[in-house]
Amino acid sequence: MPQTKILIEIGARIKSIRKDKKLSQSDLANLCDFEKATMSRIESGQTNVTIFTLFKISNALNVHISELFKN
Amino acid sequence: MPQTKILIEIGARIKSIRKDKKLSQSDLANLCDFEKATMSRIESGQTNVTIFTLFKISNALNVHISELFKN
DNA sequence: ATAAAAGTTGTTTTAAATAACAATCGCAGT
DNA sequence: ACTGCGATTGTTATTTAAAACAACTTTTAT
Numbered sequence: 001m002p003q004t005k006i007l008i009e010i011g012a013r014i015k016s017i018r019k020d021k022k023l024s025q026s027d028l029a030n031l032c033d034f035e036k037a038t039m040s041r042i043e044s045g046q047t048n049v050t051i052f053t054l055f056k057i058s059n060a061l062n063v064h065i066s067e068l069f070k071n
Numbered sequence: 072m073p074q075t076k077i078l079i080e081i082g083a084r085i086k087s088i089r090k091d092k093k094l095s096q097s098d099l100a101n102l103c104d105f106e107k108a109t110m111s112r113i114e115s116g117q118t119n120v121t122i123f124t125l126f127k128i129s130n131a132l133n134v135h136i137s138e139l140f141k142n
Numbered sequence: 143a144t145a146a147a148a149g150t151t152g153t154t155t156t157a158a159a160t161a162a163c164a165a166t167c168g169c170a171g172t
Numbered sequence: 173a174c175t176g177c178g179a180t181t182g183t184t185a186t187t188t189a190a191a192a193c194a195a196c197t198t199t200t201a202t
Contacts, residue, residue, distance in 0.1 A: 118190085
C-alpha cells in the first residue's frame, strides 16, 4: 500500500480532531477497540482503512464521519 | 461481513448520484477500473469498502468524497 | 415474446486490512 | 541519568476486500 495523499490527509484530520479532544492514540484506540499501533498507522496514512474502521473512529471522536474528509 | 447501516447508506448514496448522472453500474465500474459485480456489491452494502475504492468512485462521479456520506 | 442491457450472485485467487503482542524511539518532566 | 508516556515499527496470524470471470436474474425496449 503506497502512502497516498488522501490517506495522509485523513490521518492528519483524525490526529487533529483527536488532539482537540485531548486524547492520546492509545485512548482513541481503546475507544475504537483496537490496538494503538493500528491507530498510529492510520494517522500516518500507512493503511487503506475501511469504512467500518473510519466509522468506529468517528464515533469515538463524536463527529460525523464526513468530518474526516474535510481539510 | 454483515450488512450494516452505514454501508447500506453509502451504497444507496452512490446509486443515487450515479443515477443522477445517467450512468449504469457497468459505466461507473469501468470508470473506476473494476468489475460491475464489485459495484453491485458496494451499492447493496455487501462490502466494507476501503477509502481507496470510495475515492475512485467519488472521482468517477465528480463529487467530493464527503458527498458519499450525506443522506 | 424475445433480445439486449442492467444488475445480481457464485467461486477462486491474491493482496492487504485488522488483531495481537512486543520492542523500540522521542521527549516530557523529575 | 532515569522514568513514564506517547508514538512508531516489526512480526505473525487471520480475515476479508478486491480482481477476474462466469452464470444467472431482472428490467427495459422493440
